[in-house]
Amino acid sequence: MIHENEVVMLILGLGVLIFVLGKRSQLKRFPSSGLLILGFYLLLAGWALTVLESFFWELFLNFLEHACYTAGAVSVAIWSWKVFGGGKEAR
Amino acid sequence: MHPIAVLDLFSLLASSAALFFLLRGGKRFLTRDTKLLLTGLFSFIALYNLCLFFEWSGITEAFVTVEDFTGALVPMWWAFVFYAFLQETAGRDLRESEEGYRRLVRQSKDATFQVDLNGRITFASQASRAILGYRPEDFISDPHLLIGIVHPDYRHQFEEFWKEYHTEGVFSERLLALGWIHKDGHTVYTENVFTNLFDADSNLIGFQTIARDTTERKRAEEAVVQAKEDWENTFDAMTDMVMLLDNEHHIIRVNKAAADALNTTKESLVHQKCYEAVHERSKPISKCPLLLTKKALEPHTAEITEPNLDGTFMCSTSPILNRAGEFTGYTHSLKDITESKRLEAQLQHAQRMEAIGTLAGGIAHDFNNVLMGIQGHTSLMLLHIDSDHPHFGHITGVEEMVHRGAELTRQLLGFARGGKYEVKVTDLNELVEKSSEMFGQTRKEITVGKKYQQGIWPVEVDRTQIEQVLLNLYVNAWQAMPHGGDLHVKTSNVELDASYTKPFGVSPGNYVKVSVNDTGIGIDKATQQKIFDPFFTTKEMGRGTGLGLSSAYGIIKNHGGIINVYSEKDKGSSFNLYLPASEKEFAEREDRLADEILKGTETILLVDDEDVVVDVGEEMLEAMGYKVLVAGSGKEGVDVYKKHKEEIDMVILDMIMPDMGGGEAYDKMKEEDSDVKVILSSGYSIDGQATEILGRGCNGFIQKPFNMKDLSGKVREILEER
Numbered sequence: 001m002i003h004e005n006e007v008v009m010l011i012l013g014l015g016v017l018i019f020v021l022g023k024r025s026q027l028k029r030f031p032s033s034g035l036l037i038l039g040f041y042l043l044l045a046g047w048a049l050t051v052l053e054s055f056f057w058e059l060f061l062n063f064l065e066h067a068c069y070t071a072g073a074v075s076v077a078i079w080s081w082k083v084f085g086g087g088k089e090a091r
Numbered sequence: 092m093h094p095i096a097v098l099d100l101f102s103l104l105a106s107s108a109a110l111f112f113l114l115r116g117g118k119r120f121l122t123r124d125t126k127l128l129l130t131g132l133f134s135f136i137a138l139y140n141l142c143l144f145f146e147w148s149g150i151t152e153a154f155v156t157v158e159d160f161t162g163a164l165v166p167m168w169w170a171f172v173f174y175a176f177l178q179e180t181a182g183r184d185l186r187e188s189e190e191g192y193r194r195l196v197r198q199s200k201d202a203t204f205q206v207d208l209n210g211r212i213t214f215a216s217q218a219s220r221a222i223l224g225y226r227p228e229d230f231i232s233d234p235h236l237l238i239g240i241v242h243p244d245y246r247h248q249f250e251e252f253w254k255e256y257h258t259e260g261v262f263s264e265r266l267l268a269l270g271w272i273h274k275d276g277h278t279v280y281t282e283n284v285f286t287n288l289f290d291a292d293s294n295l296i297g298f299q300t301i302a303r304d305t306t307e308r309k310r311a312e313e314a315v316v317q318a319k320e321d322w323e324n325t326f327d328a329m330t331d332m333v334m335l336l337d338n339e340h341h342i343i344r345v346n347k348a349a350a351d352a353l354n355t356t357k358e359s360l361v362h363q364k365c366y367e368a369v370h371e372r373s374k375p376i377s378k379c380p381l382l383l384t385k386k387a388l389e390p391h392t393a394e395i396t397e398p399n400l401d402g403t404f405m406c407s408t409s410p411i412l413n414r415a416g417e418f419t420g421y422t423h424s425l426k427d428i429t430e431s432k433r434l435e436a437q438l439q440h441a442q443r444m445e446a447i448g449t450l451a452g453g454i455a456h457d458f459n460n461v462l463m464g465i466q467g468h469t470s471l472m473l474l475h476i477d478s479d480h481p482h483f484g485h486i487t488g489v490e491e492m493v494h495r496g497a498e499l500t501r502q503l504l505g506f507a508r509g510g511k512y513e514v515k516v517t518d519l520n521e522l523v524e525k526s527s528e529m530f531g532q533t534r535k536e537i538t539v540g541k542k543y544q545q546g547i548w549p550v551e552v553d554r555t556q557i558e559q560v561l562l563n564l565y566v567n568a569w570q571a572m573p574h575g576g577d578l579h580v581k582t583s584n585v586e587l588d589a590s591y592t593k594p595f596g597v598s599p600g601n602y603v604k605v606s607v608n609d610t611g612i613g614i615d616k617a618t619q620q621k622i623f624d625p626f627f628t629t630k631e632m633g634r635g636t637g638l639g640l641s642s643a644y645g646i647i648k649n650h651g652g653i654i655n656v657y658s659e660k661d662k663g664s665s666f667n668l669y670l671p672a673s674e675k676e677f678a679e680r681e682d683r684l685a686d687e688i689l690k691g692t693e694t695i696l697l698v699d700d701e702d703v704v705v706d707v708g709e710e711m712l713e714a715m716g717y718k719v720l721v722a723g724s725g726k727e728g729v730d731v732y733k734k735h736k737e738e739i740d741m742v743i744l745d746m747i748m749p750d751m752g753g754g755e756a757y758d759k760m761k762e763e764d765s766d767v768k769v770i771l772s773s774g775y776s777i778d779g780q781a782t783e784i785l786g787r788g789c790n791g792f793i794q795k796p797f798n799m800k801d802l803s804g805k806v807r808e809i810l811e812e813r
Binding site for chain 2: 069
């Protein structure tokens, strides 16, 4: 069964994707931005999967959705660790 | 636990870790807003994961609403974060750009000034202090400072720009070279680029000028200009004709002396070939050293005579090589040596005359002693025989020959500059009149014209010698006019400057000039060169001795004068004598000519190293009634004088003797008796020696050979002096 909020999340996420793709070269100048953008892509993939699971392969896609969330969170964590020095004051 | 719940737990832990690293870390380049946005994003992700974990682990489904809410916020928050990233990057770019600009301005050696629309300086860089000596704040606090320190020579153009800026506002970018008065007073020079200043909305807010210090460059340029000017002045100041030529002999540069000598301008000579300009030829002259210089790449010098320039020149050429050592042209200089060649020839001539004069003087001296012996003996013989004696004619013939021989030696002595024997202050007009009158009477075919200077300056001369000179010139003129003609004699007072007298080795000053001009056949240039040489004659053998003009030359030189000749073939000749004027007054003429043998009874000491002179002299004096003491040398003469000084009334003293000369003997006798009367006798006197002894008080001079009448007259003249 499809949920409204999941569709909204996906639409918003796709809007942000367009923005990211448009400003990709500028965003790349930010430190280790690749990891952060990857995190965003994985979350976006999760939001897409949660919509798709309403139509087929519910269980598998649901698992995949959560796996994407986890990978996205890990990617963001690694970015945060790399940029902010793993909790140490950056010099 | 449900596998998805495990994944959600990992997601929760990872997002929490991300939040933890963000909160603990203090990355400086992030702005506060960006940090807040990131914190929000990570918090929402963590909260979303937490809600999922609660749901899938079965703990509670109470947070489904929260899950839906945060799920919708997360994508939007991503947008905020990315936007903040972009803003921050752009801001950092701007900051870096501004910092770069500030660093550029701060580190630049060029001074930057920014001026607002009211003419106030709003910015001055640190370099303004290094260039102008004033601190940036001095310019900002005093709006008139920048204009006030513009150098007066540049104020006009700066004020023009200022006026345009105030009236027009926007101006076209420009470069102005300006001068400024540095704070410590010296002048500095800058090149200034003036540009308009606009704000972000393209509104004009003032102008900016960047000033580059060009003082060193300006001074270097001025030094180059000065060096060029100095070089050109030096080049033009050279009296030699100097040219710089390319390797095809074209004149590249030429100095003023060359242009003046060629009667043209420097500009018109440039690009001409040197041999066309100087020699008016289509190829180099054969003696030109340029060809040798080009061949050997070494300096060469050659003496050339150039009719176009009417002179003789030392031509020097040197190769000009470029940095690579390649031959590119020549330096070519012409030094006028016409005058030095003339002086050199004159010196050689003078030296030759000197040498010949010494030889001639020596011969004359010995010859006069021989003649003295013959003259003495003939005089004594004539004393004892009557005119009807059979040998009378022979003896008088011998005396005549002695007289001619004596004339010959007199000419030789004149040339040999044997001294001025009887120097008296003389009126040359009187001397010229007497000699020309005598000459005119004997040569009726010659018309003598005379022109005398009124108030002629006195000269100190030996009258007999000058008369001899004049007669020699008249005779010379007569011989140049075999069919008669005009002889003009003229006297004048002249003042000669150093440039005229230097070649002749005499002092500048007042001279009396005597010109003897004839309308005869003239003398060619080659003959003029040798005309004063002894024994040089153009007459056939036996008609002339070749001593007349050389004797005149010697006598005039000995009087400190000048003799020269101007003549052209078939146009007559002009001989000019210049004798130094004297400050003294004219003296009365005191010639005393003995017509008969004058006798006396006094005691005379005769001193001579020639036995024959002593013998005949003793006999001649005794024949005149005198008591005679004799001595064969100067030393003996002094001894005899000391012994008999009370009885000796007069001494006849030979001038040149081997052990003690007449001059020294005279001095010693004068030490014994300051009133001693002495007649100096000589066949020759070296260069004014007789004059010097006469100047020391010696009473008179008699030239050997002398006869009874000459001797008796001179002896009585001295003995009767008071």
